[in-house]
Amino acid sequence: MLDQKLLRQDPEAVRDALARRGYVFDVEAFGTLEAQRRELQSQTEALQHARNSHSKAIGQAKKAGESVQPLLDEMAQVGQQLKEAEEKLAATQQSLTALLEQLPNLPHESVPMGATEADNVEVRRWSTPPEFDFKPRDHVDLGDINGGLDFASGAKLSGARFVVMRQGIARLHRALAQFMLDIHTQKHGYHEVYVPYLVKPEALYGTGQLPKFADDLFKIENHDHPLHLIPTAEVPLTNLAAGEILEADQLPLGYVSHSPCFRSEAGSYGRDTRGMIRQHQFDKVELVQLTRPDDSYAALERMTGHAEFVLQQLELPYRVVTLCGGDMGFAAAKTYDIEVWLPGQDAYREISSCSNTEGFQARRMQARWRNPETGKPEPLHTLNGSALAVGRCLVAVLENGQQADGRIAIPQALQPYMDGREWL
């Protein structure tokens, strides 16, 4: 949710900022609704005031033993008017909210202009893609050779975009998650959290997935109380702060969680249909930070560095790109994607996405901190980043570590998590 004060004071600035991410904001429609809301609200409140003071007077008159009938007669009218005014106001507020909750976050000034992936800007590269004296296979072929990546069984059990992993590869998958968790808790100071994988609609509203992106989620009809499978642990982790007022000395607060993620990927038919790049279910180690507003951009750099550190330890070449306005997610003000080198695709592919949402999610979920300078609760800033997507990381380890004979070299840092094995 955007800051409503800003929206009222300077809607043109909001329109211009949103235009940078390709969103068209109808200033006039907003202005009309907002004026209507203002008018109805003051009308309603005046009537409520009349009701309150009359009721109070009736109480006092009764106590004093005076007649209350004249006051009751006056109230008969006010009651009807108030009911009508309240209904009109509620309807207007509903339309206004419906409009506001569709608006994506404003891009930070450092976010490059552009509409698509092609306009993202590379920030840096680490290491160089490995040279092979044979034609590198992709992970699907490598998984076949090792017998551990079983897409047929995944399809048999659950349909397309599900996988069964076995033996060494299942073990490697588990090792990667453990390895990442240990790094972030021990080296980067994150607080480890185990979260529910089913959450209420309110939580998804807080982080911005609902109401706009319901089609991308799996929904469980649970009597009258629907639950959704989390598309990322960002949802439960960030919502831990929902409705809370944190003290300044508690910030920054960093959470890490390993969880499965469930995405119906409604809009992605035909993309990445081969292999496990795009699955309905995948594991991820997620970082979330809650920070003071003046610290959030420094925190974004730190967090991106934390994700990069995992790839460095695994000796996987990558690059970091700044997403352009048009490629950013709904809630993000600025996003760095980390793209790992995949020899099987001869390309860099996204393995992490680190975003600062500033106060966008915090306002939706009322996550606040007490600003010592004002003494008031103010929205804090929330950040989230994958560190990393475990499934895609597995793909990267397989493809980058492959040998001509189909064996896979296990990165040294990971070997302690694999019983000391050097090869898969």
Added chain:
RNA sequence: GGAGAGGUGGCUGAGUGGUUGAAAGCGCCGCACUCGAAAUGCGGUAGGUCUUAACGGGCCUCGGGGGUUCGAAUCCCUCCCUCUCCGCCA
């Protein structure tokens, strides 16, 4: 799943229809006393929103939603959650 008890401010906890957004205590902040601290005394201390240059003022909020009433923390309906006992279970 069965039976019962509850959900009130940062916390504990009073409040069963009328100046109660809410007693009291704890905590926190300020002031006084003190060389300083403790103890003590006095005062202050929920959130949201609208309005105002500011002071201030209006409205909303006592788990969520709905209802009764001139008026609801208080009565009714409904949902959610917590606790205790029993059953079941990893």
